Amino acid sequence: MYIIKSGSASSYCSVILEYGENTTSMSDKIKVLAVDDAPANLMILKGCLRGGNFELVTCTNAIDALQEFKKQYFDILLLDVIMPGIDGFELRKLIREVDKERPIIFLTAMIDDGNMTMLNQITWDSNTYYLNKVFDKKVLVQKITEVVNMHRTRQLDRVYRDNLESELKLAGDLQRILLPDWCILDDKVLVSSLYVPAMQVSGDIFELIRLDESRYLFFIGDIAGHGISAALYMATVQAILKIKAHEQNFTVHGLLADLNRFFCDELRGNTYMTALAVLFDFKSNHLVLHSAGHPPLLICPAGREPLFTAGENKGGIPLGWFANAEYRAEDNFEYDFDDDTMFLGVTDGVFDTAGEDGEFITKNELHDIVEALTADTDATVFPYRLKSMMEQMGYENISDDFTVVALQKRQCRADCIERLIPAKLSEVNKVATEFSSIAEDLRQISEIELCVHEFLNNVIVHGNAGSNQRPDLIYINIAKEKGKFKIRGLEHGKKWDPSNMENIDGRNAEDRSSPATSGRGMQILQAITDHVTYNSYCDLNETCFTLKSGEKNDN
Known part of the structure; x- marks a missing residue:
């Protein structure tokens, strides 16, 4: 050494x-x-x-x-x-x-x-x-x-x-810390993101900043270049966003004008970035968008064809190109959306993904993939299924940083509970107790608590063992579908195969190298579930448990 x-x-x-x-x-x-x-x-x-x-x-x-x-x-x-x-x-x-x-x-x-x-x-x-x-x-x-x-x-x-x-x-690790977690869940919005840097340090940036009770600023951009300088520029832009977003009379076009002055004056035009700034109002279901040469926002209304925003044809000048560039209110794009509409923000790396033949994915192909996924995919897993489907179609070669962010207004239902928790054992009992409150039958309450306990313990103890990174977030929800309760979990732990649950082999309880597929906990899950489905999309694991008991006690 x-x-x-x-x-x-x-x-x-x-x-x-x-x-x-x-x-x-x-x-x-x-x-x-x-x-x-x-x-x-x-x-x-x-x-x-x-x-x-x-x-x-x-x-x-x-x-x-x-x-x-x-x-x-x-x-x-x-x-x-x-x-x-x-x-x-x-x-x-x-x-x-x-x-x-x-x-x-x-x-x-x-x-x-x-x-x-x-x-x-x-x-x-x-x-x-x-x-x-x-x-x-x-x-x-x-x-x-x-x-x-x-x-x-x-x-x-x-x-x-x-x-x-x-x-x-170190700069790449710092970038990941500065970027939002892979999932954001509050009382108004649900966000999921997939960030794949082409190198250790990337130029991609995205932020979601809550302005008040119902308004949010969504910002996604791509700073030219890679390396430590890109990480420093990204951190500075994030600081500017947090300051400007809470100023009085905030507008998206005004924000881009301020950022353009920063790139031209403070950085003397040594670099530039494309950006998309969107102001969401989830009370009036209205958005205002301004683009600075960035790929358009994809709007995905439930049951209807997705559409690209017209924002790319208005304004359209990247930040840092011209000191006298104007970002005007008349170049904003505005749209009224339904409660169940999903939005996708992407960076150039999505369109720079190529197949073995060297051909890049086209805008129309991306549109068709999004349309095919919209019918049965919510925001939590959408970015991961999108990239997974692109890979299945042969688009695997990334030449630029790849970022996809899915955003959706949160729908609160009496028959559904969803939570985002850190991968810590101290969280398990709280979630199990809260989820069981959705049921009234004692058998259902017991089965829900057992399922949540066994699944989360398995993921946290085995799936995340040996990780030196900060504890990852686990998304978990419970909903009633056709009289049966369905529990769904999303996490970035190690992969596991629930189809092997019946192969009880007396697994050593001290073995934490991978998620358990046998042992007493797996026997419990097998006994109380009607079926279990598992998928993994770009290292995001999705596990769904359908419990056997119906609305009433079978006894």
């Missing part, structure tokens, strides 16, 4: 190498380990490297040399080829078991044969070099310095790349 420490401006950085428990440092001086069974040859090396920028350690045999190599750090090794016992080539093999890349220079006066056997033995290792023993001080010093500097540069480049990769991962 390499750990960089800052050195002086004129020197290399110091590199720490760890070998087991022993940690030794590489200083600015070049430390040389020379191995030769002839004392005269070692004396010549001492004379050539005396003073200056070198520190020399000598050994007359391979065993002593290997012990010294393991004991302290050396920048380079000078090895004789012909030595009694373990020769130079065998010593190199032993060295490579400890360090694969430490540079080695073979010093030899041997004359190679016509097949260049010796030279081939030396050069099969890319970090091994050759110098004839008939050398002068200048040639030796130049060769050692050149090889060590090249090796140090490679080390520093590798550490730089590793640090950069680590920073990119």
Whole structure:
């Protein structure tokens, strides 16, 4: 493992190498380990490297040399080829078991044969070099310095790349934290999102900000580029959204005008973004939308053909292109919607998804997929089923960040309860108790509590075991359909196969590597359910339990 420490401006950085428990440092001086069974040859090396920028350690045999190599750090090794016992080539093999890349220079006066056997033995290792023993001080010093500097540069480049990769991962993790959770559920709205970055750090952004009792700002955008700069721009845009959204006389076109000034003035036009800003009023069922060159919003009325908003044909200038761009009220798109209408916001990555033939999905194909799914898919799972269906049709190659957000006005029904909970055991009993309150029959109450307990415990204990991320959210609801209760759960845990529930095999209760499909809990679920259905769409698992008991106690 390499750990960089800052050195002086004129020197290399110091590199720490760890070998087991022993940690030794590489200083600015070049430390040389020379191995030769002839004392005269070692004396010549001492004379050539005396003073200056070198520190020399000598050994007359391979065993002593290997012990010294393991004991302290050396920048380079000078090895004789012909030595009694373990020769130079065998010593190199032993060295490579400890360090694969430490540079080695073979010093030899041997004359190679016509097949260049010796030279081939030396050069099969890319970090091994050759110098004839008939050398002068200048040639030796130049060769050692050149090889060590090249090796140090490679080390520093590798550490730089590793640090950069680590920073990119950190920036990507920060982005995921800044973005909304995959599901949002409150008293007015239900939102589900699927975010798939093409690289560790993406330029996609979406936000849902509640303005008052009934109004929400929905914002989705795509910042040009990737990397740490995109993450910083995204965080800044999110901060601006939260400030501007709560200003008096807020308008979507005014918001985009403010963001355009930020990109042009503060960022000096170094980047740009497309964006869609939508103001939803769920009391009057009215929306106002303004587009800045972004893909249109898809409106999906229940039982009717989906439609793309006309917003893409109004305004349409990406933020940051022109300082004098105008975002005017007359370019807003307005629409009155029904309670059961669903809305889909997407980024360019959806249309940049291609099949094996290189052809991208078209706007009409996306329209047809959405229309086919609308009949039996609600907002909670819609983005995931959309991408899954695209993959089944062959559109699997993502070349840009892929984001889909589904939004729907929440419908409150007396025969339905839905909750969004963190994947924590402390939540299970509360949900089970609340869900059982929908029933009046004692048998139904017991079955609901048992089903909720067993399902959530299985998901939380087994499905989310070993995760280092923040606890994921689980969506769960219960509804009465045709006289029977149906419990439905959505979560991002490990996959499981409920069809194997009947294969009771005495599973070890301590095994938490995957969701349980056997054991007493699975026997309970099998006994109280009429049937169980399971699907997984892009790592979102959907499990539905239909309980056996009807409206009345069968006894």
